Amino acid sequence: MPRTWIVLAIVYAAFFSWYTSFEGPFTPEEVETLLEQIAEHSPDEDLTAIRRFLESDTGDDFVMVNLIDSPAKPKPIPGVSPDATTAEVAARYMEHMWPELLKRACHPVMMGGATAPAMDIWGIEGAEDWTSVGLMRYRSRRDLIEIAANPAFQGPHEFKIASMTKTIAFPIDPWYQLGDPRFVLALVFVAIGALVGRRKPPS
Numbered sequence: 133m134p135r136t137w138i139v140l141a142i143v144y145a146a147f148f149s150w151y152t153s154f155e156g157p158f159t160p161e162e163v164e165t166l167l168e169q170i171a172e173h174s175p176d177e178d179l180t181a182i183r184r185f186l187e188s189d190t191g192d193d194f195v196m197v198n199l200i201d202s203p204a205k206p207k208p209i210p211g212v213s214p215d216a217t218t219a220e221v222a223a224r225y226m227e228h229m230w231p232e233l234l235k236r237a238c239h240p241v242m243m244g245g246a247t248a249p250a251m252d253i254w255g256i257e258g259a260e261d262w263t264s265v266g267l268m269r270y271r272s273r274r275d276l277i278e279i280a281a282n283p284a285f286q287g288p289h290e291f292k293i294a295s296m297t298k299t300i301a302f303p304i305d306p307w308y309q310l311g312d313p314r315f316v317l318a319l320v321f322v323a324i325g326a327l328v329g330r331r332k333p334p335s
Contacts, residue, residue, distance in 0.1 A: 134325075136325055137325050140325050143321070144321055147317060150237055151271070151313060151314055152193075152271070153192065153193065153271045153274065153275070155272065155274055156191040157190055157191040158189045160187075162186075163183070163186045163187055166186060166277065167179055167183060170182060186273065189272075191272060192272065192305070192306070193272060193307075194269075194270055194273065194305035194307060195241055195267050195268065195269050195303065195304050195307050196267070196270060196301055196303050197265070197266075197301065197303070197304060198266045198267070198300075198301045199262050199265055199300040200262065200263055200265070200266070200296055200299050201261055201262050201263050201296065201297045201298045201299065202222070202263040202264070202296055202297060203218060203295075203296075204218070205217075205218065206218045206220075206221040206295050207295075208294075209221065209291065221294050221295040222291065222295040224291040225289070225292040225295065227288070228288035229279070229288070232279045233268075236270075236271050236275040236279070237275075238268065238269060238271055238275055238276075239269055240266055240267065240269070241267040241268065242266070243265070243266045244266075245263065246262045246264060250262065258298070259300075
């Protein structure tokens with residue numbers, strides 16, 4: 133096999149192993165242990181949705197849909213200047229999140245700002261106004277739980293609360309996208325390998 137193909141195969145295997153979860157879904161025992169830990173930390177929290185989220189684990193990636201309504205002025209928070217903007221406070225939260233997300237191959241799929249109030253609402257009140265929407269890809273449910281359970285997350289989480297008026301977040305799984313990086317990178321590497329292979333060696 134030409135050297136080019138070997139290098140491309142090694143690089144792709146490294147990327148694929150980083151981008152893909154191989155740990156499998158949560159076992160029933162793991163689900164119960166996690167729920168007990170959450171209940172101990174937050175005894176008043178309703179665990180119905182979390183239980184369903186954990187028990188429906190496929191071990192594969194999923195996307196969290198986030199609808200966000202941000203205030204014109206962030207809520208007061210210790211350690212933050214009274215003149216700070218909502219975007220600056222939200223950025224303080226993401227300073228912690230981005231490293232934790234990216235090292236686990238979690239990243240945005242789509243992000244954008246709302247251009248008008250909700251144009252179709254059924255069976256819900258107070259959902260007319262939203263500021264932005266984000267679709268975040270997580271490599272697995274395990275990765276999300278690891279991030280949320282990290283004690284270092286508790287402090288930065290205050291910045292998230294201060295920068296939002298209301299939010300709705302729910303997971304979608306299974307999901308798919310035509311531009312899956314694993315597929316796109318494979319096509320790019322095949323094209324590179326084919327082009328390099330067509331080059332005639334110097335005589």
